[in-house]
Amino acid sequence: MAIAVPTRAFGAVFVGLGMVISDAAARNRASKTAHFERLFDLPAGTPVIFRPKLEQVLKGILQEPVERDGKLWIRVQVQSNEGGGLTYFVAESRALQVQPARHSGQLPKKQDGENRRLVNKFVDSLLGDADPVQLGLQSKIVCALVGKKNVLEYEIRKTPLAIHINGRLHAEGRLQDVLRVDRFAADTQTYRSALVPVGANIPPAKIINNVEIGVIFDGAAGFLKWGEMCHRCHQVVILDRTEPYFDDAISAINRRFSQDRTECETALPACEAPSGGEVLAFREAVR
Numbered sequence: 001m002a003i004a005v006p007t008r009a010f011g012a013v014f015v016g017l018g019m020v021i022s023d024a025a026a027r028n029r030a031s032k033t034a035h036f037e038r039l040f041d042l043p044a045g046t047p048v049i050f051r052p053k054l055e056q057v058l059k060g061i062l063q064e065p066v067e068r069d070g071k072l073w074i075r076v077q078v079q080s081n082e083g084g085g086l087t088y089f090v091a092e093s094r095a096l097q098v099q100p101a102r103h104s105g106q107l108p109k110k111q112d113g114e115n116r117r118l119v120n121k122f123v124d125s126l127l128g129d130a131d132p133v134q135l136g137l138q139s140k141i142v143c144a145l146v147g148k149k150n151v152l153e154y155e156i157r158k159t160p161l162a163i164h165i166n167g168r169l170h171a172e173g174r175l176q177d178v179l180r181v182d183r184f185a186a187d188t189q190t191y192r193s194a195l196v197p198v199g200a201n202i203p204p205a206k207i208i209n210n211v212e213i214g215v216i217f218d219g220a221a222g223f224l225k226w227g228e229m230c231h232r233c234h235q236v237v238i239l240d241r242t243e244p245y246f247d248d249a250i251s252a253i254n255r256r257f258s259q260d261r262t263e264c265e266t267a268l269p270a271c272e273a274p275s276g277g278e279v280l281a282f283r284e285a286v287r
Helices: 011-026 032-041 092-097 121-127 132-136 149-157 220-229 246-260
Strands: 002-005 047-050 058-068 071-077 087-090 098-100 141-147 161-165 168-173 193-197 211-218 234-240 278-280
Touching (some): 002 246, 011 121, 011 141, 011 193, 011 234, 032 071, 032 092, 058 087, 087 092, 121 168, 141 220, 149 193, 211 220, 220 246
Parallel strands (some): 002 234, 141 193, 141 211, 211 234
Antiparallel strands (some): 002 278, 047 058, 047 098, 058 071, 071 087, 161 168
């Protein structure tokens, strides 16, 4: 898909955001068993957060798992022993409500159920029905962003965004909270996307070969250099009409459209261009 817009600002990162969110939604149900098994193997004392219900977040630590009534259970302690040592038994069906977390492991005598520091309303709002635990299950490359590192980093890490509902501020955050770009993730964090800076170095094969959904080219330069490397996955090209290689990129896209386009019984989804923009979407024969 090629998208020509008056300005490239935030175009690529929002396309990547959509890919990460759709991936989390698609895998939401199928991952319960795998996540339960990972929790089962973690040592006692591992810090976690537990979400008994929507909008409620409890800080906890894992205890030794147990078998009861012929069923395996994860145990999450949410109060200190001085407070009674309240512990929840969590079955596989609720495994996604428990997520490893970065906190001290020190439990209070009593919890009010709302740990603002541990919950991210911005992430919850963007993911919708998809469980936010999805982002912490494992590292993988849902999408790769190809463009200028400093420009993309500014949009992803350094630009605060807000979600308003009915005219009132609901949540604030940054796109990195969901995009989880590998270069910007902390050592203990999982990642969900990769950034490939436009430069002299060829994109690492370990990135290009492991992209699960698509490569997003932020501008003509990266597409003209490396677009031919990424035929195995979806490609989205964001083209700014004011950039110097715009016409060259359009020519390359038109050439691929005329030479490699293939028809399929299933029609492509309808794509309406934003105001002042144009969209060209087609299927390619993989060479």
